[in-house]
Ligand SMILES: Cc1ncc(COP(=O)(O)O)c(C=O)c1O
């Protein structure tokens with residue numbers, strides 16, 4: 464399998480190269496040159512497999528020669544046979560005759576990010592060991608990617624991780640899950656600004672020879688193709704349980720960086736009968752506007768009770784625009800250069816038509832989010848987190864507005880455990896969810912992180928000096 468950049472000028476790479484490179488050298492994002500296709504018979508053949516076996520089947524075409532069959536099987540078995548608290552890994556829960564939840568929060572850090580990052584950690588280990596190399600990971604988080612990535616790579620000999628989060632804009636549980644990890648290869652940086660600022664710094668580091676040269680940088684954000692690949696698996700797993708390929712399925716996906724919902728798009732491209740993908744956002748609704756009117760223009764980020772989705776520049780939207788817009792790398796590079804300058808762009812007709820064939824966008828404000836938490840609790844006895852509630856609110860709106868075929872099951876992705884956002888949950892439904900025992904004594908452990916100003920150079924220079932000096936774990940002053 465060969466991967467190409469959305470901006471056309473970076474070298475094509477194999478899976479191992481893409482997993483280690485993160486962002487392409489031209490600033491673009493890697494995608495498979497062609498989508499692998501599963502026939503209906505192949506999809507039917509997945510029925511009855513355990514999650515880890517599903518993962519092997521769905522992931523295999525993307526991995527190509529980078530892993531042997533035996534290596535891929537061993538990694539998937541180790542990750543999905545052991546690291547999750549539910550035997551089904553991502554169980555389905557029925558809410559009413561039409562609505563389902565796909566629970567993605569049974570991993571070690573209680574959010575959907577674990578599903579991919581537990582795998583990515585093992586892939587890094589395998590590839591770096593094989594090459595005899597080291598990797599400096601730079602990541603940006605609005606809370607969940609950071610904790611899941613740190614959990615996945617803490618203690619690995621060949622990896623050093625620097626995680627930037629926007630100071631004061633993640634939940635306390637999310638922050639503690641990052642800052643109480645004592646492994647010497649983990650560095651937490653709390654920067655001034657929003658998640659978008661942190662993400663912009665990280666992307667800039669990949670293109671900055673002052674740092675990506677002396678250090679070999681790697682990514683754990685969804686700019687890394689391997690993240691999305693692992694997320695495709697649970698679309699297949701859930702759709703097959705609900706009757707695919709003989710029955711269509713629709714999904715509502717709480718969305719920020721457009722990674723999770725893009726994985727649904729990939730599943731559809733591979734032949735899974737997905738009838739509709741609902742892009743559910745909070746009031747930071749650039750994606751809803753883009754899908755409705757072709758207007759992708761970023762304004763400031765409004766803090767909400769769904770902080771992980773307080774995002775206005777959605778990395779993976781570029782992957783969709785590239786794929787729907789005719790895969791023209793030069794045109795995509797020009798379009799993204801315009802956006803970098805003006806923070807606004809208009810989708811082309813091809814991009815709009817391509818996207819609207821499958822996607823619809825709906826946003827939920829704070830009241831609608833609280834109402835969805837209340838409905839899930841009262842109607843189905845389910846305590847859900849506010850991000851999931853944004854997805855559920857959008858799902859219910861989509862049904863009312865007939866944006867989804869009434870005969871297909873509609874699955875909302877439950878992206879985080881309610882205990883990660885227990886203040887917001889308690890305010891909405893009067894129930895304070897308990898933290899599962901697997902997160903341990905989170906509130907008794909000492910926090911360690913470094914506060915930095917919001918300028919790019921402060922973050923870059925911190926990473927550079929600490930990684931080059933090899934002072935593992937020294938970012939622990941605060
Ligand atoms: C709990 C939660 N839900 C939803 C999202 C949005 O997912 P994506 O960024 O893949 O669109 C995130 C963060 O990314 C998250 O942490």
Ligand SMILES: N[C@@H](CCOP(=O)(O)O)C(=O)O
Nearest residue numbers: 604605606607608684685771
């Ligand atoms: N909500 C995310 C933001 C980063 O998204 P990613 O999927 O690109 O890693 C977070 O929790 O950090």
